[in-house]
Amino acid sequence: MSQKLLSTYTPLVVFPVLSALALKLTIGNAVASGLAPELESQCPDTFESLPYRLQYTGSNAIDVTLCTLVSFFHLAFTPPVRPLLTYFLATFFPLFAIPAFEAVRTGRPIVLALPVVLGLAGQLWTIGAMIPLYWLAFILSGAASAKPSPSASSSVSSAHAQAVSFSLLAGAVAPSVSLLMLEDPYVTALWQLFPVWQLAAQAGHLLVRPAKPGPGVPANGFGWVQAFYVVTFVVGSSIHVGTLFAAPSLRDVFLPSVAPRIGEAPELNVLNLLQWDAVFAFGSTLLATVWFARTTSQALTIVLWNIVGSVVVGPGAAIAAVALWRESYLHTEIPEEQNKS
Known part of the structure; x- marks a missing residue:
């Protein structure tokens, strides 16, 4: 009963509540x-x-x-908001990388097949409100409890790992850099569809470099996934540390107001919305990583790392590290001849 409580009933309560709270404190506060x-x-x-x-x-x-x-985003380009916007855009890639890699994992549940839906929903109703629902589906579908398999039934093929890595760079990183550098309304409008550009880049890469057909198990893409998470960790931690030292007031950058900021400047309300968006997006993902654990000691270690890591290297880097640990775990029992990518 205790195992079922943790694996089923707890996420059924926790993640919908987080989603509802996120909507209340982002869009609800924006209206109020x-x-x-x-x-x-x-x-x-x-x-x-x-x-x-x-x-x-x-x-x-x-x-x-x-x-x-x-x-909204052009208000976010103003000086009070830009540090957080830059921080969020530079460290949020694990939030989209995990769903993207899970969508191409061998044997993944059908409910995780289209991360583009998560991305577009997040653009309309905030990622902080939508990603808890993704984690609910992730846990209840059994993906969180995936185990290593000699048949590579839990792996990501090399072709798909390369395609996802390319799609994240071309479809998410490049548009985000353009968004921040150009501050052009048409570029900002195009950025809203970055999940679509990510999907298109992935499909295009697979069209040019498809998975090699043939008998046997396809080459494992662990090396590509590992490299992506390592780079994400380095970038995220660097941005986090840089922001900590550069920000004149960490409270002004990171800590949102629970009550609606009635009568204050629009850009400060934009800041408040983005702060809550980041809190729920990163917070729900950090919480969901606890379900990656297979033992109580692993769960406690992940909790401790998430707390300490979020402070020291930032939540984005902390999530990337746990995702890399999980990928390494799923990779452990794949035969050597299948590991080559």
């Missing part, structure tokens, strides 16, 4: 504080000469939605 009406006023249904009310697609409904998102 006046941020949402402020953004909507910049994006009327009728086309007007306003900075971000542009004809992005020619569809009025889509253009209004994109205008709202663009208006």
Whole structure:
């Protein structure tokens, strides 16, 4: 009963509650504080000469939605918000890398097949509110309890690992760098669809370099997955340490307000939303990694690492390290001739 309580009933309660709280403290606070009406006023249904009310697609409904998102992010480019935005965009890649690699893992549950849905939902309703639901599906589907297998039934093939790594670089990293550097409304609008660009880049890579057909087990891509998580750890920890030393006030950068910031400047409400988004996105993922453990001692070690690591190297790097540990565990019993990538 205790095992079922931990593996089924606990996530059924915890992760939906986290998702609901995230919606309340991000979108709910945005509405209550006046941020949402402020953004909507910049994006009327009728086309007007306003900075971000542009004809992005020619569809009025889509253009209004994109205008709202663009208006939000251009407030995030202002000095009070930009340090957190840069931090979030530079360290959030494990949040999308894990679903992307899981989607191409041999024998993965069908419910984890389309991480693009998670990405697009996160763009509309915040990643902090959507990713707890992903982890709920991840745990209940049995993916969290995957074990190493001599048949490589839990591995990621080399072709798919390369494709996912390329897609994350071309479809997520490059658009995010462009977003921060160019501060152009059209680039910002295109960035909203980065999960689609990621999917397209992955499909394109597999088209050019498909998995080699033939008998036997395909080459294992552990080396590629390992390299990606190592790079993510290095980048995330560097950004974290740099932000800690550069920020004049860590409270202003990282700590959100529970109550809506009514009457305050719109950019401060944007900051508050992004702070809560980061709290729930990273927090729910750190919590979900506890289900990677196979023993009580492993679970306690992961909890301790997540707490200490989040402070020292940052939550993004801490998550990357645990994901790498899990990948190494799943790789341990794959025969040597299948490990070559």
